[in-house]
Amino acid sequence: MVLTFDGRVLVPVADPDDGERTAAALAPYLGPESSVLFVNVIEKAGGAPDKASVEQREAYAEEIFERARGPLADRAAPVETAILFGTDVVETIFDAAEERDVEAVVFEPRGGNRFVELLTGDVARRLVKKAAVPVVALPRTDD
Template structure:
């Protein structure tokens, strides 16, 4: 399964929510998408974002390592986070994209493009939304 994570807290929370459902035959690919600005200057250098992704992966990997048979990490680059996630899912022939919806107000969702909603609505592979663990 492909597991997109946005930041260290999201990675750790999502991995903890996913871990109980895994078995030794499970293969988990944790991804962090570095969103490119599409012609505009990026907010941070690629090197800074790659270092940040490694921090995200460290936090997400720990809850999974004893439950899953294989845990991989990869950095993806794209101008559209959702499209990039599904392209990676198809390329890697995963069974599903798995995520835990993050909290936020409707206003924040409108400003950020509501990635969780798009993951479900634009799915090109099965999508599993894990139950929220922070409620």
């Protein structure tokens, strides 16, 4: 069985390396009718001061998107990007997925040990457990 995405997929990306790696892992699974929506969630502090200004975070998101577009440059799939804001990354991703009528949320799990996952809230695990649309974890390409 070969997996191919023939609709719109939402791809959350956290940093430039993650964006590039995830796009490279996604490329072989795109079909002729595919479209890709890369999103970066700017996590709001919920009343506490933010670590960086919105302008700095938006500029960083644009850097992420630029790197993510690279591996898909020779694909026919249209690529869109969106900066999302929310206090809960996973909820924000699924809200966007439902609003934008995507076929699936697709990501490549990032490396890290269990301790790091506990400290960071383990977004990948929560994506799978709280899925509001199909979620696909791509095989890691850096191992």
